[in-house]
Amino acid sequence: MAGSRKEHLLETALKLFNQHGFHATGIDRVQAESGVSKTTMYKYFRNKDELIRAVLEMRHEQFGKWFTSRVIKISRESYPDHPYGKLMSMFDAVSEWIHSDTFFGCNFINASAEFSDFQHPIHVYAAQHKLEWSEYIRGCVSGVSEAEADEMAKEILLLLDGAIVSAHTTGLKDSAERAQRMMLLILQNSTAEVLD
Amino acid sequence: MAGSRKEHLLETALKLFNQHGFHATGIDRVQAESGVSKTTMYKYFRNKDELIRAVLEMRHEQFGKWFTSRVIKISRESYPDHPYGKLMSMFDAVSEWIHSDTFFGCNFINASAEFSDFQHPIHVYAAQHKLEWSEYIRGCVSGVSEAEADEMAKEILLLLDGAIVSAHTTGLKDSAERAQRMMLLILQNSTAEVLD
DNA sequence: GGTCAAGAGTACAGATCGGTACACTTTGTG
DNA sequence: CACAAAGTGTACCGATCTGTACTCTTGACC
Structure with missing residues (x-):
């Protein structure tokens, strides 16, 4: 092949x-x-940067498929009647990832750390990756205005990224559960109705 | 000299x-x-790793002094009677940092991204740095049990790190304000009494 | 069986890497 | 002035870096 x-x-x-x-x-x-x-x-690949770019593109695809399918499955199994089932499941999936032996933090956060310059194409791509995830999360929120849904998605992404970074730098493996509890508190104080 | x-x-x-x-x-x-x-x-410095280590140690000192003094000043000026003045101020200080032109994310998060191996001395040092900040934050929380204060400090550090990473990778400069709002919601739902 | 593209293998270019050696110069001090 | 410490400047080492050139081999297809 x-x-x-x-x-x-x-x-x-x-x-x-x-x-x-x-x-x-x-x-x-x-x-x-x-x-x-x-x-x-x-x-x-014409050069190393193109290889890195291609690796990140593959990772984007690969992680996307894994994550979204895990979210659907966990949501069905663990939160059958939970109002925020999908959002809850995201943190469970991240927790699984953190506890796996292939966890080295988020590739895109790491990439933007190494290619620190905002103008660098790899940094730009990492930002785009985060933007796409923000939109995915946004798609799991409803019952609020557009602006509110955008804001909530950014909040949840911040929690997820915080959990990932925290787990990677300090080795604290329970940070996804911590972030999940925080999200729940925040959701309970919003007027959002959320798809499960 | x-x-x-x-x-x-x-x-x-x-x-x-x-x-x-x-x-x-x-x-x-x-x-x-x-x-x-x-x-x-x-x-x-005997080699490059020692130079990096020394740079991080200097940064730890330097940032620590700047941050804690900013927190005290902002707390006094902007939150004179606020129950969570110091905690609130932390996010204001991070926001200032994010908006400055010397913001390239957190050096210690970046370091642990580049020295991904958990055993690497530089990664270990970065973890230690985060631990010390967790303890600093913990010192600004009171009125709860030891275990609860530990947990709250970890939560707030997760929010701060999430804000920093979010601002660095995506360029979203309002992430500190977002994290601040989230913290406030969480604090309002806890039984904590917090020193200002 | 002949053809041809795809890949293996490898040698090598040119630059840069971390790190060392060594001779020269400045500077502070008694 | 003498002397020692500290710093400069530079040449250089071996290793490694990205990237290229070129020959040899494999295998699929007509």
Whole structure:
């Protein structure tokens, strides 16, 4: 298969970028550990930045599918009649992620940390990723005005990001549960009706 | 002065690390922009990791002094009779920081993103930094049990970190105000009495 | 079986990396 | 003035970095 080779390369790169960061991971090491020859690598991606970009795009897709499907399943199983079931489930899913052995924080937060310049295309892409998640969250909120839904989505994203960062830097693995409790308190004080 | 040379070196290194990250900033560039000769640099710090560590230690001191003094002043000026004056002021101070032109996110979050390995001394130091801030916040909470105060401090730190990361990755500069509103809602639902 | 694209393997270029060696200069002090 | 500490300037080391060139091999398809 043609795709699987490329995918395997991207998977390997993602793993290495996660473990050692983007700058600290050399092209040679990606080549060596993926088994894909350097010639082929540079046929797929013109340079390292394009590889990083492609890795983030794959991660965006991959994480998106995993997360949204987990949210649906957890929502059905754990919060069948809960008014904020989907929103609650997001924190459960993040908690699962945090407790997994492949947790190295959020790739996009890490990327914007390494490519700190706001103008850098990779930083811009990371911002766009967060924007898309904000819109996804927004889609799980209803019964309030547009402006209110936007605001609530930003609040919940802030809680999720806070939980992820907290878990990554300090190693506190219960931060998703903490953020979940906070969200619940906030929702109970809003007039929102929320889809489950 | 002996100290000022070292300080100037550390300040220059901090600026470069902020703008371009730790790995992407070469020793040569720190040398060139600081004006301090390489020989002297390596007399102060045995290697790059020690330089990074020293930069973070300086930043810890520097930010700590700035932040705590801002909190005291803002608390007095803006929340003279507010029950949660100090806690409120923390978010105002972070907002000021976010709006400044020297905002590149939290150095310690960024450091733990680049030195992703939990065992790495720099990651450990970043975690310790967060722990100390958690204790500072805890010192601004009273009227609740020890366990409850610990939990509240962790919650507030999560909100602050979430605001900082959100502002850095997406460029949303109003995230501190958002986090502040969330904290207020949470405090109003707790039984805490808080020192101002 | 012949053809041709895709990939492997590798050598290498040019730059930069962290770090060292060493000779020279400045500066403070008795 | 003498002397020692501290700092400068620079050349250089070996390693590693991104990226390119070129040959050899494999395998699919006609």
